Amino acid sequence: MKNIVKKADIILFILLIAAAAAGIVLMSGAGAAGSVAVVRMDGVVTRQVDLGVDQTFRVGDVQLQVQDGAIAFIASDCPNKECIHAGWLKSPGSSAACLPNRVSVTVEGSGAQQEVDTVAE
Amino acid sequence: MRSNISARRVATLGALLAISLVLSVVESMLGALVPLPIPGVKLGLANIVSMFILVYFSLPSALVIAVLRTLLAALLTGGLSMFLFSAPGAILSILLMWAALRFVPPLSLVGVSMVGAVVHNLAQVCVAVLMTGEANLFYYAFVLTAVGAVSGSITGIVAAAAFSRAAGALRIKERATHILQSNQGGVR
Numbered sequence: 001m002k003n004i005v006k007k008a009d010i011i012l013f014i015l016l017i018a019a020a021a022a023g024i025v026l027m028s029g030a031g032a033a034g035s036v037a038v039v040r041m042d043g044v045v046t047r048q049v050d051l052g053v054d055q056t057f058r059v060g061d062v063q064l065q066v067q068d069g070a071i072a073f074i075a076s077d078c079p080n081k082e083c084i085h086a087g088w089l090k091s092p093g094s095s096a097a098c099l100p101n102r103v104s105v106t107v108e109g110s111g112a113q114q115e116v117d118t119v120a121e
Numbered sequence: 122m123r124s125n126i127s128a129r130r131v132a133t134l135g136a137l138l139a140i141s142l143v144l145s146v147v148e149s150m151l152g153a154l155v156p157l158p159i160p161g162v163k164l165g166l167a168n169i170v171s172m173f174i175l176v177y178f179s180l181p182s183a184l185v186i187a188v189l190r191t192l193l194a195a196l197l198t199g200g201l202s203m204f205l206f207s208a209p210g211a212i213l214s215i216l217l218m219w220a221a222l223r224f225v226p227p228l229s230l231v232g233v234s235m236v237g238a239v240v241h242n243l244a245q246v247c248v249a250v251l252m253t254g255e256a257n258l259f260y261y262a263f264v265l266t267a268v269g270a271v272s273g274s275i276t277g278i279v280a281a282a283a284f285s286r287a288a289g290a291l292r293i294k295e296r297a298t299h300i301l302q303s304n305q306g307g308v309r
Contacts, residue, residue, distance in 0.1 A: 004229065004278055004281040004282065005231050005278070006229040006231070008227035008228050008229070012235055013232075013235060013270050016235065016269070017270055020264065020266040020270070021263075021267070023262070023263030023266070027263065092260065
């Protein structure tokens with residue numbers, strides 16, 4: 001093992017992992033700037049929200065809030081409040097839904113991809 | 122005499138092509154058995170053969186064998202889209218591994234293999250973005266960089282442990298001259 005792996009290999013490994021970790025942290029943190037959250041009601045897009053602008057708005061009987069590049073359900077009249085428990089969504093592809101009110105919200109990469117559905121999980 | 126040498130070379134490269142094809146088919150069968158959380162994560166076993174050809178033969182041989190391998194593997198498992206998806210990664214990773222072998226003597230085969238795996242994964246992300254038009258997939262580039270570093274070290278350690286024995290079994294006497302002599306962690 002010792003004569004197979006050289007010092008330069010270990011340095012390269014650490015550099016690659018560090019670059020990957022830095023990229024992942026940056027993308028999940030600041031990556032939300034310029035992201036768009038798509039709000040659907042009954043499956044129809046009712047609103048596209050820029051996550052760079054803090055705001056609070058109402059869709060049907062639920063209330064959503066945008067803050068620090070993330071979006072969350074903050075109030076709803078549904079019984080178990082699953083949507084509120086889903087918490088803050090910021091990375092592209094993440095989504096939450098309030099099934100009783102048939103409202104869903106999905107974070108998408110940037111304005112350019114508004115027409116493209118996200119990849120199925 | 123000369124034709125003798127080249128017949129042997131063709132036969133050996135053919136055997137290596139068969140080995141790399143088996144490795145990549147086995148790997149895709151393993152991938153179907155064990156579902157992974159991130160799409161496109163593979164160990165890159167066939168890359169070991171590409172590296173072997175780079176070390177003991179030449180850059181053009183490695184490129185030809187890799188393209189044939191991705192073509193045959195695509196015919197066996199997927200289809201033409203599989204070939205378009207995997208060939209650019211295979212070609213780019215071989216070019217970069219050759220450059221690492223040639224110009225970065227401090228790296229052993231483990232480091233060279235890491236370079237190959239990471240470049241292969243990044244090229245696949247680029248192809249996926251081009252195919253789907255979904256720029257969000259670039260997010261995977263970082264995850265796949267880390268994955269490539271890990272899978273590349275594993276295959277690199279296997280390569281370093283196996284190369285001199287494999288060369289002996291194939292009756293290959295010496296390494297290609299284009300590889301720097303100092304750059305031989307574990308091969309001797």
